[in-house]
Amino acid sequence: MGMKIITSGVDSEYVLANLCEDLRSKGYEVIEIDFGKFKGNVYEYLEEHLGGPIVYITSAHTNLSLRVASHIAPIFTTLYPNYVSPLEMIAYLKPLVSMYIPHDLLTPYGDTNLNEYRFLDVFDYILAPYQAAEVERMIASKGTKVYEAGWIKYVSDYKHYRNTQESSEPIEMMLFVSMVEHLRTKYGVNGFVDYLLPLLRSNVHIKLPVWKDIEIIEVALKEIQGVEVVSAQEDSISLIQRSHIVICNGASSIHAEATLLGKPTICLLDDEGITAEDQKKKLEHLHNLHFYDYRSKQAIPDDLLENIRQKSIRPILKNFDFTLVDMLIKQLTVRS
Known part of the structure; x- marks a missing residue:
């Protein structure tokens, strides 16, 4: 054989x-x-x-x-x-x-x-x-x-491997969500959506990770007018490359991918699943990463977003x- x-x-x-x-x-x-x-x-x-x-x-x-x-x-x-x-x-x-x-x-x-x-x-x-x-x-x-x-x-030629016709249009803000199982277990689907609601504006794309029954949350998010829900199956790297700003909660591989690809990246600091202090410790070695305190569940100010948007650096991945x-x-x- x-x-x-x-x-x-x-x-x-x-x-x-x-x-x-x-x-x-x-x-x-x-x-x-x-x-x-x-x-x-x-x-x-x-x-x-x-x-x-x-x-x-x-x-x-x-x-x-x-x-x-x-x-x-x-x-x-x-x-x-x-x-x-x-x-x-x-x-x-x-x-x-x-x-x-x-x-x-x-x-x-x-x-x-x-x-x-x-x-x-x-x-x-x-x-x-x-x-x-x-x-x-x-x-x-x-x-x-x-x-x-x-x-x-x-992957250098991700469209070949993914067999996808994914758009190459730029994305203003790309929101990735980590700690999915913690948030879903603690808040339920509706509470999960409420947790994200202050971040969901018309120029935001949102992607959840591939995880069990994630489609249920995707459906709930699609009911919010003006928000672009990207399939969990889509390639995260290509989405990061198209984005002006990347946002993610927790302490995630996404933070590392986005910053190492040179993208201005925001970490949403809160105490969901991992404390804000532990988040900082895990991520402190990454350059071009900006912390935003999300414990009060307030939208990210426009002036902060505009300031961060200008800070792309050379990718090293x-x-x-x-x-x-x-x-x-x-x-x-x-x-x-």
Whole structure:
């Protein structure tokens, strides 16, 4: 049997679709498992596809199993009862080689609550979005090779990979929403919309992340006159590139993506899910990021928006290198 590529992740944390399409175009057999969509028993499903050498690629939190999630994020176990962590997948698949591609640009190698960096050496390759040398210093085992591959969500020809005719028209303000599960659980759908209402003016586009039943909130937002609701399925990077100002709550990968792409970015400071002080600590290393206190739920003043709008800087993010993944797999083919 020929080599198979198996990938895994969950909903907005599954960022490998473009890579999989590229690999299929090169003739590889690719099996994608997005636990936001997958139904049934994953082990039974995999059993049907086992045989021959396997390359395993993941963008999921390395050691976030259902058992761990039941202690630190119980809602995760309810939303994704069939989820299997990368550690469990590696133990089951026994792949010829495994690769880790981060899904979060803000904390690519995990937040402090999971100590994920301690598990990086279970992978053969880490495809870092940037600063590969710093990642190498975090890894205990020298058997793990780190490559600076660029940002997986930053694709030079995204229209080809997304098969989309997305508009290239500029966007005045692009509002991305994080902490979705926290806000929905705390306030319900109507309260979620009320939370955002002061920000929703006629020149604002809004995008929610890919998450379970997110369409219900999208429908509610579309009832607000003049607001452009962008499908959760749309590519965030292309939206950021078209935007004059990017706005996001929480402490999100969006903040990192937008600032590293040179866009003036506003972080809405409040205490929803993460305190305002913790937000500042997590984001303080980012340039071109502006904090706005949203605890009083007041609209952002026009003069502040106009001032921020003038502060674009040179982008430093690099497109993801698909050819690197192909090269690493071809090396395996020769060896096996």
